[in-house]
Amino acid sequence: MNKFALLNGVPMSPAPELKATLTLPQTAFPMKANLPQNEPLRLARWASLRLYEELRKACQGRPVYLLHDGPPYANGPIHLGHALNKGLKDFVVKSKTMAGYDAPYVPGYDCHGLPIEIKVDEKLGHKKLTMPVPEVLEACRAYAQKYVDLQTEQFERIGCFGRWQTPYKTMARSYEARTLEGFYGFLEKGFVYRGLKPVYWCIHDRTALAEAEVEYENHTSPSIYVRYRLTSDPAAIAPALAGRDVSTIIWTTTPWTLPASMAVAFHPDFEYVAIEDEGDPKAPVYIVAAELAGQVAAACKLGPIKELARFKGAALDRVTFQHPFLDRTILGVLATYVTADTGTGAVHTAPSHGADDFYTGQKYGIDPTSRVDAGGHIHVDPAAWDQSQPPAFDGMKVFAANPVIVAMLEERGALLGGAQLEHSYPHCWRCHHPVIFRATEQWFISLETPVKRADGSETTFRQLSIEEIDKVVWDPAWGKERITNMIATRPDWCISRQRIWGVPIAVFLCESCSQPIIDTDLNRKIVDLFEREGAEAWHLPASDGLLAVGTKCGHCGGTGFRKETDILDVWFDSGVSWLAVCESDPDLSAAYKGFEARDGRNGAREVLYLEGGDQHRGWFHSSLLTSVALRGRAPYSHVATAGWTLDEQGRAMSKSLGNGVDPVDIANRMGGEIVRLWVASVDFREDMAASENLMQRCAELYKKLRNTFRFLLGNLHGFDPARDRIAEADLLPLDRYMLARTRELTEKIIGPDGKTGWYGAFEFHRVYQAVNEFAIVDLSAFYLDVLKDRMYTFAPSSLARRSAQTVLWQITEALVRLVAPILTFTADEIWEQLPPVAGREISVHLARFPKAEEIFSENPTKLLEEWKELLMIRDHALRTLERAREAKVIGKGLEAELKLSASGKYLSLLQRHEADLKEFTNVSRVTVSEFSEQDAFVQTTEVARFGFVMGFGPDSGQLSNVRIEALPASGAKCARCWNFMPDTADYGIWHDVCGRCRSALQEMGIAPPKPEGAQ
């Protein structure tokens, strides 16, 4: 039996010879998708068609919509977050293309940086030590390229369109040259300085870390109270202290920083007290913040205390103390960041190991030199240690030195209290070891650099960046406040890293004064060198020759120079992608320059960045800073952010929990289309749940959608739009209604202008929900079901059947385009099965979205309102039928008929649609009459005779004065269409064929068959 006959549960099986005269659905579109096998074949077809190139040709001359790809890091296979990211971008690119834009998409890869360098280090082992730098870089390049190729294959596998043959790579020679050019731009415009500064430093990886590379984890530190003895005149602080042995107490959790202790900071406005052990005039006196005195006394186990004097912190400015174990004078300094919630109110200050300390030190002219080396070993300051034996901590690693230093303090009577403290402490994001602050020579971009606005007025780099944020659309809106706060409070951007896998800060430094040579001609030559030979060239002796013989330092006149070997922060690399790609790639540059010039005629109207929400401190951030500095404006007009992919319990996906969902595995088992359907199903602005279970649900839903399309295509068999299409005015009312619904759906999805709506607002989950509902409820459960009688039994070319086919065709043509951005493979498969049309594009992806008014020319509102009421009556009728069936008053489907009576507006509504009611209630006949008082009476007295009656009296609300009776169908059952008809008769040897079927057979040219042997 043909599967279609049972598709929606209604059997259609007349006698075999009559059955052959039915027009059943027929299509080559298979029910079983076999996505894992068929998707790769379709990808191969697209490749052979050069579909991406064809799209570019087809889009020439259209307004440009530019989605600039944020480059994923090329160090592993893709995970679900990548699939979500690229899936969303593909929805944007495809929907913009179908909406009439030219939306080129050049995917990118972030290739430099520590994670790859570490992997390569592990692989090379000791060999690395003897290898020339360019060879190590070559190994890094090969490593990154391996994952560029893998990820490209995986992104293409899930149907993402783009220029995958030639993606951009931050390690490409031309990209490295542009990155360096971007750095020189900063350098030449005066944004860059070199300075000693404490930066986050990983002693394990021996590198400076950016703020973005630091994570907070719990760590146990010693928590100690240390006595610093006052060496200046105590009476100068308060007369009551004259002649007393006065100290202050500092609190620290990093004893290893005490060898670098240079000052003690007090808050100028806090109240400080001098306390002593009660009743002992010889006892030492301690200065601490008044608010913390009780706490400190308890922690240091002082006896009952007595306040000897009270004064403002300002009184302690420039007093002096003795370092607890070094031969060093410690200065009392003032600072407003001192707090009164923990500690003592007297803050140990090591300018080489803390940002606040550093700035305070600068104010007081204190030397910030660090005596902790790159590997974290402490070296004693020779100026503060004159003994022949070095101290015990000398040469030790910082964390190992802690107990040694605590012991030293105890030995000297300087330790007043101690405990262990578990607290949140910065750790390296890669190796997860605790990090330290360490003053090192670094390259910085100053956020306070003076810059000019477009109108010529003066401001700072920081301020202009904030002003540019305001001109961008942030989606969701909280992104704006988030990035504004980050820019407003961030310290200067430390752009140097002490590694090799990246773009070198290719600058010659004076041997004697360490100042860089800033020479634009020289810089241009180095950029050209990078362009030709890659960043490796900087590490070869040949590049020394770039510096002209006889060059002198502009600062000190020195003649010896060395090459800087630090590399740029990888955020700088990806942050200049607007320069290296949008401005420089021949496929994008014209559009992007138009965007920059705000020239909407030739350039991009919009430049969209769409990434995860963590990029406010990553790529969105670095891209903004580089573009504002070098071009005076934000590089984007629209920034959209996605949430995180979590499991169904809201937990992050991890190997140890085993709750990960691998998109490649899903594509191989269920289909790339299922991954895409999942991406469309989630509201990406929130955190999103994913699991095997949810993927299965998407696969189930896919089956339903596919079956709906199969049924649509099956019923288009034999329909030639050019020949058979019925004019809109001549369509049957039910068919007109479905077109109105299709127009309504289309307008929601793409807006009345075809460019807005849900696709325009990136509300893909709404497209997903609405399409599902339309396919499952409106089509499968309603329209396609009630059409069966017409589609199967009417003469194929009858007006009524052609009317339905016209509408089924228009619905399919509209839907296939509306789902194409999401169901990228299946829509193209459907496309190939649609009735041929002259000039049809070779792929659905070359087609445009439907035009709402071409689907249905009228404003659909009034028609939809009317049908809403009709369908409400239908719901009641179906329920009445159901109850009558349960009461065994009527049999199945067509064995029933309905008598409707109504008054007022319902009467005229039902009368207008009397001819259509039979079809969409699936009974053999419907009659409509005027509702009278007697009818109300019938409801209670004549139930037995009429069958089941569901009445709605004058008081029953909305459906007042509509009465529905279900009763057994009169007439006889037609052997062909199974309708109960009053006019069944013989058609040749076929018995019980209704008049409608007889004329259909005649129209089909099937003459009444004669008995065998008859002439």
Ligand SMILES: [Zn+2]
């Ligand atoms: Zn580390």
Ligand SMILES: [Zn+2]
């Ligand atoms: Zn110099």
Ligand SMILES: [Zn+2]
């Ligand atoms: Zn019939």
